[in-house]
Amino acid sequence: MNDLMRIPCVLMRGGTSRGPFFLSSDLPAEPAARDAALLSIMGSGHPLQIDGIGGGNPVTSKVAIIGPASVADADVDYLFAQVRNDQRTVDYAPNCGNMLAAVGPFAIEAGLVPAADRQTHVRIHNVNTGKLIEAKVPTSGGHVTYLGDASIDGVPGLAAPIALTFVNAAGGKTGKLLPTGLASEIIDGVEATCIDCAIPMVLVRAADLGVTGRESAADLSADAALGARLSAIRLEAGRRMGMGDVADKVIPKPVLIAPPAQGGTLGVRYFMPHECHPALATTGAVGIATACVTPGTIAFRAVGGAAVPTRICLEHPGGRLDVELEFRQGSIVAGIVRTARRLFEGFVFAKPAVRIERAA
Structure with a gap:
């Protein structure tokens, strides 16, 4: 297997989405090489992503890349990548709030944020939009608590509640709440x-x-x-x-x-x-x-x-x-309760870089 890249990975469900979570330091630093690795890992270019770990659907073809915070008021950086299952493209334009639910637990377990006694506050800088999101993650004895009595529609069973607060979310991409200047x-x-x-x-x-x-x-x-x-x-x-x-x-x-x-x-x-x-x-x-x-x-x-x-x-x-x-x-903040679960941890394997297209 020495002709394949061996990359540490944690597969997590966040809200109603699922995908691999990586430390930014474990992926290639050069953007084109990183994208090529992600496309290989997910199996993009085939509708079922049969040659990768993607699920053949947009909600299961998502990637979270986590690293130390690059801004003063955050604990971690979160870069979201939407990997197309039917095309070999990686899109960094959007954010994903469902995957966001698993960022706090991942960051704590990766040692980026120390766990508090009952609840750990994680301030997340979304690199895609430049916006800040606050997560309240249930923790006990220095560990993330995944089991609980919260339910969210679209996900079977119960889990521990993770409270997300979106701070000043308006205009993340265009700079305006109403980008055209019109309400309708x-x-x-x-x-x-x-x-x-x-x-x-x-x-x-x-x-x-x-x-x-x-x-x-x-x-x-x-x-x-x-x-x-x-x-x-x-x-x-x-x-x-x-x-x-x-x-x-x-x-x-x-x-x-x-x-x-x-x-x-x-x-x-x-x-x-x-x-x-x-x-x-x-x-x-x-x-x-x-x-x-x-x-x-x-x-x-x-x-x-x-x-x-x-x-x-x-x-x-x-x-x-x-x-x-x-x-x-003076600004509107939005609060939502989600759940998350750690599903698998280990290594994924990426093929050597091939030609790809990046979404602007």
């Missing part, structure tokens, strides 16, 4: 809201595209006509948001909104960007909830004009996700 506008014949909070998104009413917004993720992903329409809206939204040609990027994410069906605040279907998420991205939830309290957006009008502080309950294909919004020093 017409894109490809339908009213939409372009928003950048935790992750850039374009929100559209499901009914305006001929669906209810209550369909299963599989049915929406299989709807070719809907996919083509969302793609056209996404491309134009990306251009208007100042992101240029987003055809080879995974942001902005298209989101369908609809009236709630089970007593929540809003029904949502979140796309990644071409497949519907089986549940809901944590970053997406933060942005959608913020849209619900931002006057003039289609989400604000859909929920009747919510005001901070508030709890926004978002209904998604896997159940519900609650977002707590409050003010801190």
Whole structure:
């Protein structure tokens, strides 16, 4: 096996996503060599990622790279990579809030953050967006506690709760909460809201595209006509948001909104960007909830004009996700409870570098 790269790795579930976690010092320092290693490790370029450890789906083709903090107010750096399963590309444009749930536990167990007695606070600098996220990780006796009584829709069973607080999440990619300067506008014949909070998104009413917004993720992903329409809206939204040609990027994410069906605040279907998420991205939830309290957006009008502080309950294909919004020093902060689990630790093996394409 001396012709393969042997790299320490921990496989973790974070929220409703799963992927390998690496110390930045264990991966090649040169970006192109690092990307080549990640593509080989995940098995990208095959829809099932059969020659790697990726799961053949966007929610299981994610990578977290953790290292010492590069900014003064954080404990660790977290670089997220979305690795395409069907194409040999690595995209660093987005953040992933579900994988984020496992960053604190990984950092503690890697020795980057000392464990406190009952709960350890980990300040995470997301390198992708430059934003800070605070994680409260249950710990006991110097170790991370994974077992508990918390549940999140989209993940079976119970686990210890990990509280995430997104601090000043607006404008991480574009510099503005409303990148186009408008709370709503017409894109490809339908009213939409372009928003950048935790992750850039374009929100559209499901009914305006001929669906209810209550369909299963599989049915929406299989709807070719809907996919083509969302793609056209996404491309134009990306251009208007100042992101240029987003055809080879995974942001902005298209989101369908609809009236709630089970007593929540809003029904949502979140796309990644071409497949519907089986549940809901944590970053997406933060942005959608913020849209619900931002006057003039289609989400604000859909929920009747919510005001901070508030709890926004978002209904998604896997159940519900609650977002707590409050003010801190004049800015909105969003709190979400997730869970995580350490699944495997050992080594992964990467083939020698081959030609790849990097998303800008």
